[in-house]
Amino acid sequence: MIDGVIRLQFDRPLDPNLQRLAVQLEPPAAVIFDVQGDELLLKPRDPLRFSTDYTLTIAPQEGLPLEQAIQLRFRTEPQFTYERDIKPLLEASCVGCHQPAGRQRTQLLDSYEAVLAYVKPGDPKSELIDPRWTRRHAT
Ligand code: HEC
Structure with a gap:
């Protein structure tokens, strides 16, 4: 998907008032987020590029129960199949x-x-x- 939602589940509820999230997508693209219970929902603000390898990095930060940075790699779908x-x-x-x-x-x-x-x-x-x-x- 190029405009799908990435759901990250934590082992405890997240702060529902989390205002800022330092998250990085490479190649660069803006990401919006939402908190639902123990889940962090991430969504690209605009559709990503087709057939592209992306890396998502979330560093430990206030309000997130993370001990170390996490990195997720994924490849977006092809434009045509x-x-x-x-x-x-x-x-x-x-x-x-x-x-x-x-x-x-x-x-x-x-x-x-x-x-x-x-x-x-x-x-x-x-x-x-x-x-x-x-x-x-x-x-
Ligand atoms: C009404 C029947 C019919 C339909 C429908 C049809 N074809 Fe054909 N096709 C043929 C015939 C008969 C030939 C051989 C023509 C020749 O050699 O002069 C052929 C030959 C071809 C060849 C050359 C094959 C080769 O290896 O020599 C290609 C490529 C091809 N068609 C593609 C298509 C495509 C793409 C479509 C659909 C958009 C299509 N055809 C629809 C009858 C059809």
Whole structure:
């Protein structure tokens, strides 16, 4: 998630009036926080970057029962994924023919593995949108 909430649970209730929190996110991004019982809720003020490794550091400070700094590392989600973004498009427009029971049964587009014959992850020059092929699909 790029705008999710990180919940940190402590072994005792936190000060509900905690006003300031020294928390650092790297690469730098502003973080807002809230206290709910024994949980500290942290949320980026603005959405984070996709596919990025972040480190969150909270140092011991007044009002927080921390003996030493804690560091959390996480990686944000990719902007696009096959399952969520690409597969529905292919199923709506392509898989009717490009599947074992379709007209184009030798050039499959019905699975991630099959699609990799035409796409290199991360490379915007996908063969799927190469004019060489799209022209043959004019109708
Ligand atoms: C109505 C059937 C049909 C649909 C729908 C269809 N195709 Fe095709 N596709 C074909 C046929 C037939 C060929 C072979 C054309 C040729 O070789 O002249 C082909 C060839 C291709 C090729 C070249 C494959 C190779 O390895 O030679 C690609 C890539 C391709 N299609 C992508 C797509 C994509 C992406 C979609 C959806 C946006 C799609 N096709 C939808 C029938 C279809």
